[in-house]
Amino acid sequence: MVVSSCSPENSNIKTEIKIPVSVVTIKPQSISRFIETTGTVYSFKEASIKSELTGIYTLKRNPNTGRPFSLGDQVKAGQELIRIEDKEFQNTLQIEGKRLNLELADNNLKKQQSLYDKGGVTQTELKNSAISYVNAKYAFENSEIQLMKMSVRAPFDGVIVELPYHTDGVKIDQGQSLLKVMQYDKLLMDVKLPEKYLAEVTLNQRVQIANYNVAKDTIYGRISQISPVINADTRTFQSVLQIDNEKRLLRPGMFIKAFILSEKRDGTIVIPKETVISRQDGKVVFTVENGIATEKKITTGLESLDVIEVVSGLKVNDRLVITGFETLRNKSKVSIIQ
Structure with missing residues (x-):
């Protein structure tokens, strides 16, 4: 110019x-192209536990904190969290008597087997001894199963997310809510994608997760399930995302954005x-x-x-x-x- x-x-x-x-x-x-979707994440595992019998309630102490278990505490599979004591129920089980009866039945079966090998008893007598042993074994094991109901344990590694208050030493009824445990070091999210993406989405495809609470961290996941069916009303297909959440930065119930890696050059x-x-x-x-x-x-x-x-x-x-x-x-x- x-x-x-x-x-x-x-x-x-x-x-x-x-x-x-x-x-x-x-x-x-x-350069990468992403399919963007949104949704709410939920826990990989969760369990709501109720009392299976009536008895005296005791909340156990967390060995890691030295205080009774509380919301947010991490627990290990099989760890005792609550005790429900009922002496009358325990007595009716007659577990010690059934233990002794099992020992007698076991000894008798071994004796009969030895005599049978020497021709001292008939096969019928041996089988009757075996039946007595099996019945004694089942009776003892069933009593043990019933006795275990007095001990409320974590079903898997997780975190206590609900813990209704019950006073220690107070009798509670069967069926009352005791606690809820979640495992969310992995999370799941259901997504519905337009049918045009069906050919682009595959199992184990990488997904990047975004949430305003974790803006400074990068969280990844993958496509763990894909439905082969298209919904005739919405023209979408359902998939499930599995998200790695080892640091527990995301929490069940959070709303997130997911970016599915569709193509990269x-x-x-x-x-x-x-x-x-x-x-x-x-x-x-x-x-x-x-x-x-x-x-x-x-x-x-x-x-x-x-x-x-x-x-x-x-x-x-x-x-x-x-x-x-x-x-x-x-x-x-x-x-x-x-």
Whole structure:
């Protein structure tokens, strides 16, 4: 652009105006395309435990804290958390008598087997001894099973998330809620995706998780289940995401965004989306060489939130205009600023 002065004194003075722009040298990069979805996560395992008998309630102490178990405490599978004592119930089980009866039946079976081997008893007498042993064994084991109901234990490694208050030493009834345990070092999320993505979603496909509570941390998951059926009403198919949550940064019930990695390309030309100018005859960008801006028609490929792949029209080491391109024309003279 050349500006000529109309003043007689300056009629021979010409000023060349160069448009200031910023540029970046194009280098091969990677670009990924994601399928974005949202949903609420839930625990990998959970169990609500109720009292299986009537008895005196005692909340056990957590050996790690030295105080009674409370909300948020981590527990191990099989760890005793609550005791329900009922002496009358315990006496009716007659567990010691059944233990002795089992020992007698076992000794008698061994004796009969020895006599049978020597021809001292018939096969019928041996089988009767075996039946007596089996019945005594089942009677003792059933009593042990009933006795175990007095001890409330964690069904798996997890965290106490519900613990209704009951006063120690007070009698509680059968069927009362005692606690709820969750395991959420892994989380699950149900998602419904449009049917157009069915061919792009596969088992064990990587997923990146975003939540405002964990903005500084990167959490990953994978596709663990895919339904092969399309819902005729919604035109979607159901999938299940399994999320690695070892640090327990996410909690069951949180609302999250999930980005399913659909496609990735390495060593390709990637430019900021904002530098692309869309026109009726296609998309263009500007490059600079020897102080001259040149308009380049491009063909694009994969897109992400901020960048876009250029399939044709640009090459590695081209100097792309990233600011100031709005006022450029083909062959405009430019000055490069930092």
